[in-house]
Amino acid sequence: MKNSITLEEAQSLVFDHCSLMESERVDLKESFGRVLFEDLAAQENIPPFARSPYDGYAFRAQDTEQASLKNPVILSIIDEVPAGYTSAYTVESGTAVKILTGAPIPEGADAVIKFEETVILENQIKITAAYQPGENIVPAGEDVKRGTRIASQGTAITSPIMGLIAAIGQEDIAVYKIPKIAIISTGDELVDISEPLIPGKIRNTNCYTLFGYIQSIGAVPLIIGTAKDRKEEIAALIERGLNQADMVLTTGGVSVGDYDMVSRAMEYLGANLLYKKIEIKPGSATAAAVKDGKLILGLSGNPSAALTNFHLVAVPFIKKMAGRTNYLNEKIEVTLKKDFKKESPRRRFLRGRLVFEEGISMMEPTGGQGNGILSSMIGCNILTEVPGGSGPKRSGEKLAAYLIG
Numbered sequence: 001m002k003n004s005i006t007l008e009e010a011q012s013l014v015f016d017h018c019s020l021m022e023s024e025r026v027d028l029k030e031s032f033g034r035v036l037f038e039d040l041a042a043q044e045n046i047p048p049f050a051r052s053p054y055d056g057y058a059f060r061a062q063d064t065e066q067a068s069l070k071n072p073v074i075l076s077i078i079d080e081v082p083a084g085y086t087s088a089y090t091v092e093s094g095t096a097v098k099i100l101t102g103a104p105i106p107e108g109a110d111a112v113i114k115f116e117e118t119v120i121l122e123n124q125i126k127i128t129a130a131y132q133p134g135e136n137i138v139p140a141g142e143d144v145k146r147g148t149r150i151a152s153q154g155t156a157i158t159s160p161i162m163g164l165i166a167a168i169g170q171e172d173i174a175v176y177k178i179p180k181i182a183i184i185s186t187g188d189e190l191v192d193i194s195e196p197l198i199p200g201k202i203r204n205t206n207c208y209t210l211f212g213y214i215q216s217i218g219a220v221p222l223i224i225g226t227a228k229d230r231k232e233e234i235a236a237l238i239e240r241g242l243n244q245a246d247m248v249l250t251t252g253g254v255s256v257g258d259y260d261m262v263s264r265a266m267e268y269l270g271a272n273l274l275y276k277k278i279e280i281k282p283g284s285a286t287a288a289a290v291k292d293g294k295l296i297l298g299l300s301g302n303p304s305a306a307l308t309n310f311h312l313v314a315v316p317f318i319k320k321m322a323g324r325t326n327y328l329n330e331k332i333e334v335t336l337k338k339d340f341k342k343e344s345p346r347r348r349f350l351r352g353r354l355v356f357e358e359g360i361s362m363m364e365p366t367g368g369q370g371n372g373i374l375s376s377m378i379g380c381n382i383l384t385e386v387p388g389g390s391g392p393k394r395s396g397e398k399l400a401a402y403l404i405g
């Protein structure tokens with residue numbers, strides 16, 4: 001077991017114990033946000049045939065080689081092809097087929113003229129300019145060529161990917177199963193929303209905040225319950241969580257106090273403790289263990305300490321387990337919009353919002369930075385890093401930040 005490690009060491013220790021979810025097949029309509037278990041390639045060209053992007057006439061470009069205002073070319077209309085149909089005729093020299101937007105280019109034709117650019121005579125059209133082969137023709141495979149990869153394994157399915165899956169005619173897709181995440185709250189002081197708030201007690205907020213965040217990353221939260229500060233009670237709930245879910249999150253009871261029982265409960269269960277304490281602020285109070293191949297991550301009771309760890313350790317882990325190949329928080333550079341007056345003897349993460357001002361990425365703090373403050377998580381979409389050993393930071397200074405969510 002390691003004590004007091006860096007964030008990166010903690011991430012690498014938990015990633016080493018990450019088993020990817022198995023696969024299942026889902027209907028296309030159920031696939032939004034699911035993670036692809038297979039590479040998707042186009043078996044056919046999209047679109048499948050060369051088509052007209054305009055309402056007009058299809059003809060042979062060669063017929064118009066000498067065409068000009070003074071020397072117009074007259075072509076006979078031999079057929080009409082609306083979208084959804086094909087023409088039975090072959091366009092020979094001197095002929096044209098009336099074509100509607102989206103219809104396949106008839107055999108023999110290699111150019112299209114828009115209605116408004118022709119003079120329409122009875123059963124004939126007049127063309128007064130030369131057209132090049134391929135002009136006004138959308139080739140087969142313009143969007144995606146046969147054999148091209150549309151999306152890779154490990155990608156979360158987005159709306160355009162859904163559309164392209166439809167384009168290749170796949171009704172169902174292999175995806176990773178959705179991970180279930182157990183949430184356990186610990187602390188004698190906690191009461192749930194339905195219970196009276198008697199002196200000395202506080203409402204359990206962590207459980208609901210985590211519930212929402214877990215849903216927001218496409219995993220399924222399971223509230224297992226609240227344990228008093230007794231290692232046996234916590235261990236029993238962790239055991240239940242391990243039986244029902246793919247990973248267990250606890251909150252509270254991970255610091256050094258007499259009642260901080262979570263790591264003791266992990267040991268009591270026979271779990272393999274990976275680490276205690278990460279060198280970050282907030283969120284140093286934490287512990288991680290593995291049992292039955294599943295991760296048990298002990299988060300702090302303090303809401304922002306818990307959420308800093310959640311976003312920097314638990315979320316990448318859950319995304320990785322869910323099959324995502326892009327599971328790490330994206331790192332960007334931001335300019336501080338306001339001073340941060342405190343010193344940071346230890347590496348610190350500030351809660352804020354990414355805003356753009358005159359093209360510059362700025363960090364606007366979302367509120368108080370104390371480790372017990374939850375309200376500054378509202379609107380927070382980046383955690384900005386103040387390196388350990390820093391003095392106060394002034395507005396205008398540039399810092400690294402991690403996108404969360």
Ligand SMILES: Nc1nc2c(c(=O)[nH]1)N[C@H]1C(S)=C(S)[C@@H](COP(=O)(O)OP(=O)(O)OC[C@H]3O[C@@H](n4cnc5c(N)ncnc54)[C@H](O)[C@@H]3O)O[C@H]1N2
Pocket residue numbers: 185186187189190202203204205206207251252253254255256257260282283284285299300301302303305371372
């Ligand atoms: N002597 C020391 N004391 C503390 C240290 C230390 O290094 N030496 N570290 C402090 C830091 S930093 C933190 S963070 C906390 C971590 O404490 P725990 O993670 O063990 O959490 P608790 O003590 O159980 O609770 C802390 C705080 O959060 C409230 N809480 C707990 N659960 C919930 C919940 N589900 N919803 C809302 N709020 C919750 C709890 O009532 C406490 O106020 O330790 C410091 N102490």
Ligand code: MOO
Pocket residue numbers: 280281282283284285286300302305306371
């Ligand atoms: O140790 Mo606390 O978890 O930094 O805020």
